[in-house]
Amino acid sequence: MRNTLKTMLTLCLFMTVFTASWAIAIQVGTGTATSDVLPINTNADYSYSQQIYTQAQINQAGWIKSISFHFDSGGNTNSDDWDVYLGHTSKTSFSGVADWIPVGDLTLVYGGTVTISTGYFATLITFTTPFYYNNTDNLVIAIDENAPGNAGSNGSFRRFSSGDYTGLYRNYTSNIDPKSPGTGTRRTGNLSQIRFDIEIDNPTDVTAIPYSETQIDLSWTRNSTPDKVMVAWSSTNDFGTPVYGTNYSAGDTITDGGTVIYKGSDTSFSHTSLSENTTYYYKLWSVKSDGLYNVAYSPGVTTSARTLAQTLPVELSSFTAALYSFNHVKLQWVTQSETNVSGFRIYRNTEDLLETAEMLDLFIPATNTSQMKVYIATDKEIFEEGIYYFWLENVDLNGESDFHGPIHINITFADAPTPEVPLVQGINNAYPNPFNPTVNITCGMVKGGQASVQVYNTRGQLVKTLFTGTKEKGTFKLQWNGTDQYDRKMPSGIYLIRMDSNGKNPCVK
Ligand SMILES: [Ca+2]
Ligand SMILES: [Ca+2]
Numbered sequence: 001m002r003n004t005l006k007t008m009l010t011l012c013l014f015m016t017v018f019t020a021s022w023a024i025a026i027q028v029g030t031g032t033a034t035s036d037v038l039p040i041n042t043n044a045d046y047s048y049s050q051q052i053y054t055q056a057q058i059n060q061a062g063w064i065k066s067i068s069f070h071f072d073s074g075g076n077t078n079s080d081d082w083d084v085y086l087g088h089t090s091k092t093s094f095s096g097v098a099d100w101i102p103v104g105d106l107t108l109v110y111g112g113t114v115t116i117s118t119g120y121f122a123t124l125i126t127f128t129t130p131f132y133y134n135n136t137d138n139l140v141i142a143i144d145e146n147a148p149g150n151a152g153s154n155g156s157f158r159r160f161s162s163g164d165y166t167g168l169y170r171n172y173t174s175n176i177d178p179k180s181p182g183t184g185t186r187r188t189g190n191l192s193q194i195r196f197d198i199e200i201d202n203p204t205d206v207t208a209i210p211y212s213e214t215q216i217d218l219s220w221t222r223n224s225t226p227d228k229v230m231v232a233w234s235s236t237n238d239f240g241t242p243v244y245g246t247n248y249s250a251g252d253t254i255t256d257g258g259t260v261i262y263k264g265s266d267t268s269f270s271h272t273s274l275s276e277n278t279t280y281y282y283k284l285w286s287v288k289s290d291g292l293y294n295v296a297y298s299p300g301v302t303t304s305a306r307t308l309a310q311t312l313p314v315e316l317s318s319f320t321a322a323l324y325s326f327n328h329v330k331l332q333w334v335t336q337s338e339t340n341v342s343g344f345r346i347y348r349n350t351e352d353l354l355e356t357a358e359m360l361d362l363f364i365p366a367t368n369t370s371q372m373k374v375y376i377a378t379d380k381e382i383f384e385e386g387i388y389y390f391w392l393e394n395v396d397l398n399g400e401s402d403f404h405g406p407i408h409i410n411i412t413f414a415d416a417p418t419p420e421v422p423l424v425q426g427i428n429n430a431y432p433n434p435f436n437p438t439v440n441i442t443c444g445m446v447k448g449g450q451a452s453v454q455v456y457n458t459r460g461q462l463v464k465t466l467f468t469g470t471k472e473k474g475t476f477k478l479q480w481n482g483t484d485q486y487d488r489k490m491p492s493g494i495y496l497i498r499m500d501s502n503g504k505n506p507c508v509k
Pocket of ligand 1: 044045078145146147149150
């Protein structure tokens with residue numbers, strides 16, 4: 001029964017020690033050896049001590065919020081009124097028994113009653129004024145015990161062997177004034193085992209920048225230790241507190257809000273596969289794990305960013321083709337919004353291949369409205385049955401363009417009378433192909449007979465003969481690839497295309 005009670009008591013103490021859930025616990029010193037003079041001397045009426053812990057022993061920047069000592073056994077009455085001072089120091093040892101670090105250089109972090117409890121780091125002093133440790137200098141802890149009287153016996157605290165003369169203390173029958181502590185009793189290298197509860201620093205320089213409609217780039221600077229960083233996101237800016245002692249991985253959720261998307265030593269992360277024009281919230285913590293029982297998190301820092309909105313020049317909601325009056329194809333498209341659009345062109349082909357499609361001889365100026373807009377264009381140059389493919393090109397003011405389509409339509413003149421093809425004698429049109437340096441030429445013959453099509457330069461010199469022979473009534477198509485009759489590439493400029501047929505010679509540039 002007695003043993004059970006003892007076990008329970010130990011467990012309770014254990015739990016008390018670990019309630020500092022926000023902090024990493026840094027323990028300095030191990031073993032079972034004890035000291036009855038540091039951090040205080042319970043057998044003296046009054047005592048004052050200074051102990052220097054090195055940067056290497058602590059090795060963790062952050063806010064020290066509490067410290068604890070391991071009281072082992074012995075008397076501890078009349079010994080519970082402590083003033084605790086912390087300070088940075090470049091000192092590594094005390095050169096003599098009067099070589100005190102001036103208390104004016106230190107910060108009073110606690111003043112008052114300390115409950116001296118037996119057991120594993122059970123004598124806890126939670127600071128009234130947390131102390132930021134820079135992890136560059138060494139740290140000095142001064143303790144002034146002010147309760148009148150003494151315990152009548154030695155009380156012992158766990159100690160460890162640190163560097164020579166890293167500790168200095170004075171025992172006295174009168175209350176010692178830390179401003180002028182006088183000559184110390186002794187120097188020692190046996191310092192108190194101590195546990196620091198340090199709230200680790202947040203990452204700094206945290207930014208979230210939208211990269212695209214689907215990606216936000218996060219970046220940060222790790223804290224000075226430097227510790228790893230954990231990142232979580234939320235759609236609502238609600239984040240829970242990471243649970244002390246819990247190791248999270250990407251994909252884990254944090255109770256009360258947040259899903260972990262990254263943990264590691266990098267200083268940036270790209271959050272991808274996001275929705276456009278949507279705000280994403282992030283919280284970043286420094287995370288420290290010693291691989292045993294401590295996994296601690298910094299308080300955390302939040303940021304947010306909104307993914308980019310779609311900025312296509314044209315938001316097209318439909319593009320359709322329909323036959324009417326047997327050989328006219330009506331093309332209709334609807335835009336929901338337009339931005340910096342010059343206008344629209346239409347391409348036609350008898351196969352699903354934009355590269356060889358013909359550009360129709362029309363250009364439809366854009367309205368650049370933010371409202372819905374319906375456009376209609378008519379292709380009157382379909383003279384044969386078959387499947388036709390159409391593409392819509394929207395041309396930006398800066399000359400760039402996007403293609404929509406193709407859509408296709410099956411043209412049959414089945415029950416319609418043979419259409420009166422509106423034949424025009426000569427060259428009907430000529431236009432450059434936007435995809436390669438060729439010119440497409442459409443020619444018409446109102447009746448069959450001799451025809452020739454030739455390219456001339458502006459000085460009237462023949463460059464190339466594209467066709468010579470006989471043609472049936474109807475239209476026929478030619479291409480000029482920009483070379484002369486010896487297949488030499490001709491410079492860009494103005495050329496005349498001349499068609500001779502049955503004595504007529506229309507020209508097109
Ligand atoms: Ca005392
Ligand atoms: Ca004193």
